[in-house]
Amino acid sequence: MADMQTLHAAFVAKIDAVLNALEMEGALPPETARGNVAVEPPRDPSHGDLATNAAMVLAKQAGTNPRALADKIVAHIANDPDVVSAEIAGPGFINLRLSDDVWRRELAAIADLGADYGRSALGAGTRVNIEYVSANPTGPMHMGHCRGAVVGDALAGLLEFAGHPVTREYYINDAGGQVDVLARSAHLRYREALGEDIGAIPEGLYPGDYLTDIGQAIADLHGDKFVDLPESEWLSDFRKASVAAMMKLIRHDLELLGIKHDLFASEAELQAAGKPEAAEAWLRERDLVYDGVLEAPKGKAPPEDWEAVELPLFRSTKFGDDQDRPIRKSNGSWTYFGADLAYHMQKAEAADALIDIWGADHAGTVKRIKAAVAALSEGQGKPIPFDVKLIQMVQLMRGGEPVKMSKRSGSFVTLADVVSEVGKDVVRFTMLTRKPEAQMEFDFAKVVEASKDNPVFYLQYAHARIRSTLRKAGVEPSADHLDRLGDAELGLVREAAQFPRMVEAAAKAREPHRIAFFLGDLAAAFHSFWNMGNDDPAKRIILEADPELTAARLFVAAQVAQVIRNGLAILGVEAVEEM
Structure with a gap:
């Protein structure tokens, strides 16, 4: 990566240097806490190029009012040759207007850094474990898994770009009763493969045709042995055999979506290795597990078969949960929570921070798992940041009508079918065009529609249009005459230059959809810039009579395309060359 500081980082450093100077002058106390100081574009572009809240958030520490502190900050920053004006607005915000040379240098920085433009050291090597998908290994991937898979994978790409080593993990739930149902379903198909007429699939077994292949494979290997x-x-x-076959199918389906995990952790192996017992012993040593009786269900009479039973309980109320939670059942087997607690202990051994991507139907378990990780933090004497992202389901539509189920799956539309019809990139980007906590409709007709109302097409078209223009221009992009650029071109550079700041903001918030939103705005800005040339030939990118200005405009377009590619790479989407 080239040793070049991007615009946003440069101005963060400039404001920091001003605050250092104010500390030396005594206008700020030594080692003033600056964690809440922000440098970002104002909401209204007419107010300037950048704004800072430094005076607002530091005035109390300085023992003065925000506008008085703002005057002192402005007195320093206004002397910077890159600042055309520094104005105080409202109660103490400072708006900065930057020189055109700033944007020309940023354009050169994009070209110099290339695929590394926007890459950040924000993560400072902090290891993050992201667990996502983790579907029960009982059938093919379906669209209920798709959104969480894409969000998790895009988040992993975002955090890596922001300087975090990331482990992508899949937790195989292969120790529960649903795997016994899978095994019985496969056994039925095994008998069918040997010639038995099995009739209708009995209630309670999985009906999907995908089990036919498993039954046949076992029959081919073992004959009628079973x-x-x-x-x-x-x-x-x-x-x-069934879990191994299902995981092979799941890996294949995920690869269709461009998703590969670094680690597959097995619940059955976790239990076989005694990890839950070790976790219980560790917690008992710290008085975080005790033997007690669960309270009767609140708000209604307990079931007739309910009885007070002494169970090992985790003190989750100590960490904000509503009640203490059992880690074992009355028969001594592990509860889901007990196994999950041990699993999160295992993940924390090799990571500094944990992120789980869950379906919204798991909302009720968030408090208890957060309590478990908080206990680990306390016991290990170090904070273990833990975040749970809840993902809403996706409603599949075709021309406004709900999509019928898949015959192969038996009860749902498979991910493989969707990717086969519309393509990996369309699926991935579409999943990121709304916040994950918002409901989403995925309409097969709309996601492939060639119109500006389709964000996938609109963005891909912007990149393809630029690449096509570069191929046809007959002039090489050049930074030799960037002084020829006017307000329209530099306005486009201003949009593209927000990318490094957006990467850091999205990484801090753990929200990869912010990158998708940013790319949509950048594509709209480019299309608007292009359309100016339709109305006024002098504003077209290619001007046969002016090769110098053409080369400069092509240079702008090329760097916009570079930023689009960088953003799409984070999201795991390919930038197309032509459409």
């Missing part, structure tokens, strides 16, 4: 054996003698073998 036909007449009691369930106790074949269930374990069919569990292993």
Whole structure:
């Protein structure tokens, strides 16, 4: 990566230097806390290019009012040759207007840094574990898994771009009763593969055609070995074979979406290794697990079969939960929470921060898992930042009508079918065009529509249009005559130059959709710039009579395309060359 500071980082450093000077002058106390100082574009572009709240957030520490402190800051920053004007607005915001040379240098910085433009050291090497998808291994991936898969993978790409080492993890829930159901379903298909007429699939078993292949594979390998054996003698073998086959299918489906995990963690292996027992012992040593009786269900009479049973309880109320939670059932087996607690302990051993991507239907378990991670933080004597992102379901539509289910899956539309029809990039980018906590409709007709109302097309078209223009220009992009650029071109540079700041803001918020939103705005700005040439030939990018200005405008367009590519790369989407 080239040793060149981007505009946003440069002005953050300039404001910091001003505050250092004010500390030396005594206008600010030594080591003033500056964590809430922001430098960003004002909401209204007419107010300037950048604004800072420094005076607003530091006035109390300085023992003065914001406008008085703002006067002192302005007195310093106004002397900077890159600042055309520094004005105080409202109660103490400072608006800065920058010289045109600032934007020309930023344009050169984009060209110099290329694919690294916007890359940040914000993460400072802090290791982040992101667990996402983690679907039960009982069938193919479906669109219910898709949105969380894309959000998790895009978040991983974003955090890596912002300087975090990232582990992408998938937790295989292969220790529960649903895997026994899968094994029994596969055994039925195994008998079918050997010629038995199995009739209708019994209630309670998985009906999907995908199990036919598993049954056939087991029949090919073992013949009729398991036909007449009691369930106790074949269930374990069919569990292993079925889960292995399902995970192979799941990996394949995820790869269609461009998703690969670094680590697949097995719940069954976790339990076989005694990790839940170790977690319980660790927590008991710290008086965070005790033997107690659960309260009867609140607000209604308890079920007739309810009885007070002493169970090992985790003190989750100590960490903000509504009640203490059992880690074992009355039969001694682990509760889902008990296994999850041990799993999060395992993840924390190799990471400095944890992020879980869950479906919105898991909202009720957030408090208890956050309590568990808080206990780990306390026990290890170091904070373990933990964030849970809840993802709303996606409603599949076709021309405004709900999509029918898939025959192969038995009950849902498979991810493979969707990617096959509209393509990986369309699926990925569409999943990021709304905040993950908002409901979403995915309409097959609309996501491939060639119109500006389709954000995927609108963005891809902007990049393809630039690349096509560069190929046809007959003139090489050049930074030799950037002084020829006017307000329209520099306005486009201003838009593109927000990318490094957006990367850091999105990474801090753990919100990759911000990158998608930014790219949409940048594409709109470019299309607007292009359309000016339709109305006024003198504003077209290619001017046969003026090769110098053409080369400069092509240079602007090329760097806009570079920023689009960088943003799409974070999101795992390819920037197309032509459409």
